[in-house]
Amino acid sequence: MRQPENSAVTPPVDPFSALAADTSARVLRNEWVNAEYKLIVLDAPGLAASAEAGQFFNIECPVVGEDKPFFRRPMSTYAADAETGQVEFLYKVAGAGTRGLATLLDGQTVRILGPLGVGFTLPEHVRSIVIMGRGVGLATLAPLAEMAHRRGVAVTAVMSARGPEQVLSVDRFEATGAAVEIVLDSDGTSDLANVEAILRRLHAQGRADGFYTCGSNRLMLLMKRLAGELGIYGEVAMEQQMACGLGMCFCCVRNFDVDGETVSKRVCWDGPVFPLAEATSW
Ligand SMILES: Cc1cc2nc3c(=O)[nH]c(=O)nc-3n(C[C@H](O)[C@H](O)[C@H](O)COP(=O)(O)OP(=O)(O)OC[C@H]3O[C@@H](n4cnc5c(N)ncnc54)[C@H](O)[C@@H]3O)c2cc1C
Ligand code: FES
DSSP, rough: OOOOOOOOTTTOOOOOTTEEEEEEEEEEEEESSSEEEEEEEEETGGGGGGOOOOOOOOOOOOOOOTBOSSOOEEEOOOEEEETTTTEEEEEEEHHHHHHHTTTOTTTOOEEEEEEEEEEOOTTTOOEEEEEEETHHHHHHHHHHHHHHHHHEEEEEEEESSSGGGOOOHHHHHHHHHHEEEETTTTTTTTTTHHHHHHHHHHTTTTTOSEEEEEEEHHHHHHHHHHHHHOOOOOOOOOOOOSSSSSSSOOOEEEEEEEEEEEEEEEEHHHEEEEEEEGGOOO
């Protein structure tokens, strides 16, 4: 897999050089999983199905009525299986792009460009990780739990949501043997002080030599602070509005803190997964 670069001015190599493909994928299923989210399962053999945890696709969303999404929309790989050739995305129906995506019927096709970007890594010394996410961030993190399971790395998933109905992918995490802790706004357990206490407890129990997060600025900042204080390795999958998804338009640039210096990087090209220590608030 391509490694992250340290500078936003490094020109991209040809992204199509055997790393990604623009695939016309056939819809196998496109179903509601709760009141806000749908799961789309695509038949997309070839390069698409080789996507790794944390990588994403740029998806051409259909034009429907007043909704005319000009740019493709980036979506994290929720699942990719090279044997079956299937690729899945879990998405929140939010605006023009995802409303169009939600109309796709079984048998229709959709163009997906990918896999793109730099995914998650599990360094040798990391044997027990905490995965913490919220909302659609949990879709990005579910394949990481499976990657960790395959490599014999223990996982605790701290899943944050507004209420029980919004907790996504618990079964995916549990199927990997992950210990799951759910924290909710509705009962106050998602309060930062409580989440901090959970993370400190996991660290004290020897269950946290890696922190991985996605989907919440405040949870990312909490993990970053604790990782710095306790000397824990960390990675974050960032979200940012994108256009090309290929490193060429620079619309996804964000500032990162690299060894005390502010460095601009493209989320689509240098990430979307970055060292937690480099991430800054958004
Ligand atoms: C690397 C990456 C992976 C992503 N993975 C997923 C995923 O797995 N599932 C999923 O549902 N979404 C994901 N997103 C967000 C997705 O790309 C769309 O932005 C989002 O679904 C809204 O698109 P839309 O066209 O429906 O709404 P729009 O009409 O484009 O926007 C609706 C609302 O969402 C806000 N918004 C748009 N783009 C973003 C963004 N990137 N981050 C935060 N807010 C935004 C807009 O400001 C607006 O308020 C990902 C984004 C990135 C960068
Ligand atoms: S979206 Fe074009 S450079 Fe990142």
